[in-house]
Amino acid sequence: DGGITQSPKYLFRKEGQNVTLSCEQNLNHDAMYWYRQDPGQGLRLIYYSQIVNDFQKGDIAEGYSVSREKKESFPLTVTSAQKNPTAFYLCASSSRSGGTEAFFGQGTRLTVV
Amino acid sequence: EDQVTQSPEALRLQEGESSSLNCSYTVSGLRGLFWYRQDPGKGPEFLFTLYSAGEEKEKERLKATLTKKESFLHITAPKPEDSATYLCAVQEGKGNKLVFGAGTILRVKS
Numbered sequence: 001d002g003g004i005t006q007s008p009k010y011l012f013r014k015e016g017q018n019v020t021l022s023c024e025q026n027l028n029h030d031a032m033y034w035y036r037q038d039p040g041q042g043l044r045l046i047y048y049s050q051i052v053n054d055f056q057k058g059d060i061a062e063g064y065s066v067s068r069e070k071k072e073s074f075p076l077t078v079t080s081a082q083k084n085p086t087a088f089y090l091c092a093s094s095s096r097s098g099g100t101e102a103f104f105g106q107g108t109r110l111t112v113v
Numbered sequence: 114e115d116q117v118t119q120s121p122e123a124l125r126l127q128e129g130e131s132s133s134l135n136c137s138y139t140v141s142g143l144r145g146l147f148w149y150r151q152d153p154g155k156g157p158e159f160l161f162t163l164y165s166a167g168e169e170k171e172k173e174r175l176k177a178t179l180t181k182k183e184s185f186l187h188i189t190a191p192k193p194e195d196s197a198t199y200l201c202a203v204q205e206g207k208g209n210k211l212v213f214g215a216g217t218i219l220r221v222k223s
Binding site: 004006031033035040041042043044045048050058088090092094096100101102103104105106107109 | 117119145147149154155156157158159162200202209210211212213214215216
């Protein structure tokens with residue numbers, strides 16, 4: 001089955017810890033994205049990558065970091081510099097050419113304890 | 114700056130009561146407008162892509178339309194299983210990133 005897999009589904013972070021969220025896709029898509037979703041708000045773009053070894057900051061990149069060493073994988077690290085990390089995180093991928101839909105994973109809910 | 118505004122924020126319908134959701138946008142060079150459905154605690158599920166004014170797409174009880182400034186998602190004779198949050202997103206001409214609206218929460222009661 002082709003798709004996007006995010007893990008874990010639930011993640012708990014202590015104050016001051018860095019945590020990494022996994023995102024893997026087998027759709028052969030070049031572009032991958034990380035979004036954050038808070039209650040009552042739309043999806044906000046954290047980082048995106050259009051090709052391996054290249055990525056760009058989105059609208060709310062502060063306190064986050066990413067890597068894109070493989071086409072299939074785009075992990076997101078939530079660092080201790082992110083002051084309000086509790087949220088629902090969504091990974092997506094799309095064909096590199098514009099005008100094509102993005103497909104989403106099932107999300108990771110991160111909670112600070 | 115690209116903006117996407119969805120209205121209403123929430124909509125309650127009786128089963129069979131048709132209605133429309135609105136997505137207005139300001140973007141320089143629309144490359145595509147996308148509609149998604151999102152169930153609680155899950156990732157958005159793709160519904161439609163619209164590219165140019167006048168275009169329409171249909172799927173079961175849903176029909177999406179596009180003008181130069183807004184898109185509508187028409188729901189005909191909705192059922193309780195249509196209850197979800199409906200998200201609209203636009204892709205502008207410079208790159209691939211999607212800008213999302215805040216969504217419309219739809220509740221259909223039997």
